[in-house]
Amino acid sequence: MKRSEINAVIKKFEALMKEHCFELPPFLGFTPEEWQDKGHEYDEIRDNMLGWDVTDYGEGDFDKLGLALITIRNGNVHNPKYQKPYAEKIIMCDSGQVSPMHFHWGKMEDIINRGGNDIEFTLYNADKETEQLADTDVVICQDGRRYTMPAGTKVILHPGESLTLYPYLYHEFIIPEGGPVLIGEVSMCNDDNTDNRFLNPLGRFPTIEEDEAPYRLLCNEYPPAKD
Numbered sequence: 001m002k003r004s005e006i007n008a009v010i011k012k013f014e015a016l017m018k019e020h021c022f023e024l025p026p027f028l029g030f031t032p033e034e035w036q037d038k039g040h041e042y043d044e045i046r047d048n049m050l051g052w053d054v055t056d057y058g059e060g061d062f063d064k065l066g067l068a069l070i071t072i073r074n075g076n077v078h079n080p081k082y083q084k085p086y087a088e089k090i091i092m093c094d095s096g097q098v099s100p101m102h103f104h105w106g107k108m109e110d111i112i113n114r115g116g117n118d119i120e121f122t123l124y125n126a127d128k129e130t131e132q133l134a135d136t137d138v139v140i141c142q143d144g145r146r147y148t149m150p151a152g153t154k155v156i157l158h159p160g161e162s163l164t165l166y167p168y169l170y171h172e173f174i175i176p177e178g179g180p181v182l183i184g185e186v187s188m189c190n191d192d193n194t195d196n197r198f199l200n201p202l203g204r205f206p207t208i209e210e211d212e213a214p215y216r217l218l219c220n221e222y223p224p225a226k227d
Contacts, residue, residue: 001062001206006054007215009068012180013092020115020182022090027051028070032214040225048074048082049192051219057100058203067099068092071219075189087190090114091183093175101133101172101199104165109187111173112162117181119157123149124170131197133170141166170199 017024027045030038045051053069056062069091075084093099095117103126113119125134137148140155141164149155157163162184165171175181192204205220214221 001054001056001060002209002211003214004212005062006206006208006218007212009054009062009092010052010216013068013070016092016116016180016182017090022114022182024070025072028216030216032217035217036223037226039227043225044082046222046225047079048076049219050074051222052216053219054206055204056206058206062097062206063094064096064098065100066097069185071190077189077191085189087185087187089185089187089190091185092180093119093173093183094180095175095177098174099172100202101170103168103170103197104195105197106167106195107188107190108167109165109185110162111157111165112184112186113157113159114182114184115159117175117178118159119173119181119183120176121155121157121163121171121173123153123155124151126168126170126197128168133199138169139166 027042028051048071050071050073053071054062054066056066059065069089072088072090073084074087076082101122101124111119123138123140125136125138126132127134133151135151137150138153139146139148140153142155143162155163196204205218
């Protein structure tokens, strides 16, 4: 992705959150220059990769296969210094964009439609031996309602609705025509490096072409703490 594209996505994301009155903690407004002067008091942000995250999954087609998200809080399964067993994200996904089919080995999460467009999920169980799509009925947990549907069932989340996703539940979502949606995620501690199993292997972070200066640093770009 070009840096100019990432900058534009972040600004659009900020505008969407302002539209829905979703306020962010101060560190998400730090400029790249301000990050250069931040000391060890911000290690939790660096160590747990909190902050801005824009990805095209390494495929180079963000408008179709892309996601913009912010990790607001998170623990760290690899570092006992950070004992939060939970995480929270806010996500922007636009019309035509897909979050591709994947499951988590360990993480349970609630995906919440915070406003804007609908979210269309497709759900399958994962075969625990082959880790492929299983042709078995799927248990769906949606806003306190628990019901069973065939494999490949589509679930539509309208604004305000949510869906609980258990480990080994394959899920993919796409946003229909009508503009972007603001999505919340409340989950167990999140580890994107080891707990994402994509049906088709994908990258996690984009390769960036630096065609302009960054507007905000991404969560994998923070400089070391200033001593």
